[in-house]
Each structure stands twice: as C-alpha cells, then as structure tokens.
Amino acid sequence: MPSRSVGSLRHHLPAGAVSALLLVGLLTGVGPASAAGSTEPSASPAAETCAPPSTDPGAPEVTYPLPCLKQVFSDDFSGTSLDTDKWNVRKSGWSNDKNVSVGGGKLSVDMKRVSTSKEKDGFRGGGISSKQRFGYGYYELTATIPHLTPGWHPAFWTQIWDGAEAKSVYNRPFTELDIFEVQSTDACGGGSGSTKLDGGVITWNNNSSGSDVDDTPFKPRFSWQKPNGKFTWGEKHRYGLHYTPTHLTWVLDGKPVKTQPNPIQDPLPGTASHPAAAYNSPMSVWITSILTTTKYIGDDVPVGHSFGKFEVDRVAYYAPNGQIPPPYSTTPLPGPVKTVTEDFTDGAVHWWKNPGSQWSVTTQNGGRVLRNTSASGDALRVLGGPLTTPPQPNTLPYTPSWTNFSAEATVTLDGTGQGAGLMGRATDAQNYYYLQLNPAKQEVSLVKKVQQVSTVIAKTPLAISSGTPYRLKLVIEDNTLTGYVDGVAKVTKDDFVFGTGRVGLKGYQQLFGVSDVKITALG
Incomplete structure (x- = not known):
C-alpha cells in the first residue's frame, strides 16, 4: 500500500x-x-445502465x-x-x-x-x-x-x-x-x-x-x-x-x-x-x-x-451520466494550508519545547518575540506536538510536517554563544537539518544531526553581531538544502538523510530571540 x-x-x-x-x-x-x-x-443515472456486467457465462460481452x-x-x-x-x-x-x-x-x-x-x-x-x-x-x-x-x-x-x-x-x-x-x-x-x-x-x-x-x-x-x-x-x-x-x-x-x-x-x-x-x-x-x-x-x-x-x-x-455522485458526507473538506505564519500573539501554544529549556514571549518594537532565556544546553521549539515516536496527537488543523518547503524567521542573538537558527525535516529531537548562525566562529552553516551526532555539511564566513536582527531562510527541495541570510544565498548542499519532517527553532548555549516566522510549502 x-x-x-x-x-x-x-x-x-x-x-x-x-x-x-x-x-x-x-x-x-x-x-x-x-x-x-x-x-x-x-x-439522473439509472441503476440498471451502470450495473456491473453479469457473471452469467451466457451474458453479452x-x-x-x-x-x-x-x-x-x-x-x-x-x-x-x-x-x-x-x-x-x-x-x-x-x-x-x-x-x-x-x-x-x-x-x-x-x-x-x-x-x-x-x-x-x-x-x-x-x-x-x-x-x-x-x-x-x-x-x-x-x-x-x-x-x-x-x-x-x-x-x-x-x-x-x-x-x-x-x-x-x-x-x-x-x-x-x-x-x-x-x-x-x-x-x-x-x-x-x-x-x-x-x-x-x-x-x-x-x-x-x-x-x-x-x-x-x-x-x-x-x-x-x-x-x-x-x-x-x-x-x-x-x-x-x-x-x-x-x-x-x-x-x-x-x-x-x-x-x-x-x-x-x-x-x-x-x-x-x-x-x-x-x-x-x-x-x-x-x-x-x-x-x-x-x-x-x-x-x-x-x-x-x-x-x-x-x-x-x-x-x-x-x-x-457525467454526474459525480455526492459523497457520503457533504461537509466540505478543508483546503490545503500553503503558508503558515507565526507572530506569537498567542504565546507559543503550538510550539513544543524540549524539557529543561526556558522560553518567554516578550514585546519589542510593537511585535512579539519568542526568546530563549537560558544559555545552557540545547533549546528547541518545534511546531506541533512533542517530537516522539509515534507522534503525539496534533492540535493543529493541518499536519505539521513538510517535505519541500521554505522556512524563514528573524533571529537576533544576545551575546556570543554556540549559535541559533532554523530546523527543518526534524523527525525527533536528535534527527534534523539546521541552518545555524554561529557567532563564536563568525560563520553561517548547514548542519545535520543524526542519532545525536552533529555534522557541518556546508559553511561560509559571516560577520555576526550581538543584537543585530538577521532574516534567516532555510529552503529544502528534494535533496537540496539552501540557507539564506538577509535574502542572500550563503550555503547550499545536497543531502539525503531526511525526506520529510517538522520545522523548528534551535539554539545551543545561546541566548536569542525569534520573530515573524513563515513556512511556505513548495510545489
């Protein structure tokens, strides 16, 4: 099947x-x-004219x-x-x-x-x-x-x-x-x-x-x-x-x-x-x-x-007779959700967080910002329910999993740490792709994490300043990953490990804030 x-x-x-x-x-x-x-x-279709052919051996062909x-x-x-x-x-x-x-x-x-x-x-x-x-x-x-x-x-x-x-x-x-x-x-x-x-x-x-x-x-x-x-x-x-x-x-x-x-x-x-x-x-x-x-x-x-x-x-x-029979339920089907936007006006109610991470929603320049408030360990927020196998029940009107998509957000780093950015095709908390701003190395990179092992698959130098907002965009189409910073493609790589999954936010030993998230299905 x-x-x-x-x-x-x-x-x-x-x-x-x-x-x-x-x-x-x-x-x-x-x-x-x-x-x-x-x-x-x-x-008005007639039952006898659309009946299946007779199984009688003498019936006409x-x-x-x-x-x-x-x-x-x-x-x-x-x-x-x-x-x-x-x-x-x-x-x-x-x-x-x-x-x-x-x-x-x-x-x-x-x-x-x-x-x-x-x-x-x-x-x-x-x-x-x-x-x-x-x-x-x-x-x-x-x-x-x-x-x-x-x-x-x-x-x-x-x-x-x-x-x-x-x-x-x-x-x-x-x-x-x-x-x-x-x-x-x-x-x-x-x-x-x-x-x-x-x-x-x-x-x-x-x-x-x-x-x-x-x-x-x-x-x-x-x-x-x-x-x-x-x-x-x-x-x-x-x-x-x-x-x-x-x-x-x-x-x-x-x-x-x-x-x-x-x-x-x-x-x-x-x-x-x-x-x-x-x-x-x-x-x-x-x-x-x-x-x-x-x-x-x-x-x-x-x-x-x-x-x-x-x-x-x-x-x-x-x-x-050219008339599609009405379905068993005439309640209209919901349409596809091509684009998902998040301004955190309702907090982060649909964003799962990993245990031990600390987050808050604040107001800045008239908008809402989701902030990681601890510079210790991993901080994850993933759209949808907890990342478990099998998945937890979903409270969204759509399934929070994408294959080919563009995910973008404004990310601001507070101080120097091990970086933060966008996750894509996440299957659980230990398996995903990651577009990372890394202030300690002054670079932007594409990372894949597979069974708790992180590997940088593409990187390029980038001057990164504390307190400066950067517009990040992670695009994944088929096997090609591309990372953008402020509208400019910076890193790209073909990789094959994950075929579909969730979109999320990630930081490691890094204070940071995120606003204006947008996810768009491609194709």
Missing part, C-alpha cells in the same frame, strides 16, 4: 433509513447536488467505459510540463519532484538511487495526485509498467488527501481504491525477490490528529492477469476499476476481468449494516512509484542509477 504522511467533528451518515435513502438517491440520481468539478450537465459513464476528468499529458491546474506533485519522504516529467505524450516517473545509503533514504521515486476529487464511477489509466527490481512500487490508487502540503486534518473515514499496485514478494522463500500486480480496497479513518488509521474489516485483493494468461511486464495496457455502491469491477483493455462485491458497501434496504461506513468518500487520483523495501537491491548499484520509468499515456475518470 502506498505510504502516506501525516477540525471538525467526525461526520457520518446515520445508519439505517437515512443511509439507505441516500444510497437509493445515488443509484437513481435523487438526492444532494452533484459534487463540484463535473464538466457535463447533471443527469460488454466494453468499458459503459455507455452510461461519461468522462468528467482526463489528462493525456500532451504538453511539455505537468498541468499544475490539475495535479500536485507527490510529497513524501521517498519522492523527488524532479523525478516527475511530462513530454512526448507521456507522464514519466523515474526511480533512482540518490546516495550510498543502504536504507530507503538512498532511493527516490515520485508521483502526482489530482487536485479534483471523485467518488463512485470508473477510473482508468493507460500505462506501461516496467519489469523492475523488486521493492519498487508503481501504483494507481485513490485517497482523500490531494497531496498538497501542509496536509489538512480531515477527521473522517475515507476509502482507498487500489486499482493496481506492484507488490514485492520472496521468490519461493529464498529472498531473491519477485513481483506481482494486484488491487483492492481499503478504508481508513483520518482522525482528529491527522493520522490515518486502518479500519478495514477485511481486505480482499484482486490479482491482475490477462483473460488468456498471466500478466506480462513492459506492455502497454488500459487498467480500469468500476466502483459502485455494490460492486468493484476490474477492467483490462476495456474488458472486465473480475467483479466482486464491494466489501464496504452501505446497507441496501432490508440488509444489515456493514461496520465500515466510508463507502463513497471524496477521492483524489494518485499515480506514484516509491521504494517500499531495499531488501532486493544489491550494494553494487551506483549512485545515479535509474531503475526504470513508470510511463503513463492517459488517465481518466467517468461518472454516471
């Missing part, structure tokens, strides 16, 4: 009559207005998309760059924006080794996710899946998040459709590795902290194969999934190859309620490939090696 990152009350439709009536409305076209994003006039299914979204990747009106580039610890390209009528997702690390941080894939969300209907992708080293995971799937950072806290259940996923397996248990292609459906609950909790009661999986034999890698095919309130039908090159009951269907009239209620959640389309395990990759693979490209010619979504 593809990886995922990290409000209102949870919203459910009542069980029983109300749910049943809504489901009847979905099947007949009666009920709430269609969801935003439909590009064709609304109509059908071809997808069915006549009742009208296209409301598509992309044939005919330009020279990704259409950012339609798509976000996938953000996760194991993706690089630069691995996604469009040209020659294709979307290409490259899969590369980026460092000598034997862990997943040494490898990067990529992907995209749709800004528009869908529900019941027919999803189709024309693609070539290469024969890859086991561990790589090309996938065509859906989830509630549209991929934009910072990720909103949805606090509701949602459905994930796995139209297909490349899965790695041990060959005969010998550990040499092989791959298979399968699909399925999963339900999740995005809880009040923004965490996705698997609540699928059971997980039937579908194994892809041609009607006349086994699946062959490296061939171009059209992969489809018709998702209805009662059935899922997988489709290869327009022909249905498997129909199974929808395991998360809401109760039809007169039937018992199913324990999973997220049957028609708003879903963004995701086209991705990341590394799920390094188990099958040899040490002899050089840095820069490409394992292949996941190439997509076209993606489309079709809805009954």
